[in-house]
Amino acid sequence: MLFISQAYAQTAPAAAGGAESTLFSMLPLLLMFVVLYFIMIRPQMKRQKEHKAMIDALAKGDEVVVAGGVIGKVAKLGESILHVEVSSGVELQVQRSAVVQVLPKGTYK
Numbered sequence: 001m002l003f004i005s006q007a008y009a010q011t012a013p014a015a016a017g018g019a020e021s022t023l024f025s026m027l028p029l030l031l032m033f034v035v036l037y038f039i040m041i042r043p044q045m046k047r048q049k050e051h052k053a054m055i056d057a058l059a060k061g062d063e064v065v066v067a068g069g070v071i072g073k074v075a076k077l078g079e080s081i082l083h084v085e086v087s088s089g090v091e092l093q094v095q096r097s098a099v100v101q102v103l104p105k106g107t108y109k
Contacts, residue, residue, distance in 0.1 A: 055096045058082065063103040066094050071108050 058064070062074045064084060072084035075091050082099075083091045 054102055055099060058096065058099065058102070063105065063108040064099050065101040065103060066092070067098040067100050071103070073108060 058074060058077065060074055060077060063071070064074060065071050066084060070084070070086055070092065072086040072092065074082055075085040076083040080096055081093055082096055083093055085091050
């Protein structure tokens with residue numbers, strides 16, 4: 001017992017700025033979410049709003065492009081389905097949401 005000294009536990013140093021360090025550790029996560037919102041989420045919501053406005057504004061005689069790439073004129077409008085005339089006497093029934101683009105008048109003949 002002569003060579004063994006007694007070891008005493010040391011008190012832990014007090015954490016300086018506990019709440020402040022938590023805020024700084026969460027800052028990169030918050031910053032990434034803000035950047036994600038402005039780069040991805042907000043533009044997608046804007047495109048969805050523009051597409052809905054375009055679909056709501058469809059009228060008989062509009063020239064449209066359907067999701068499959070088919071071009072035609074709107075012959076009849078329904079609540080959720082519209083008839084697109086792709087050739088004289090040939091009509092396709094498509095959902096309103098399948099309309100990708102409204103073409104300027106005179107594009108399709």
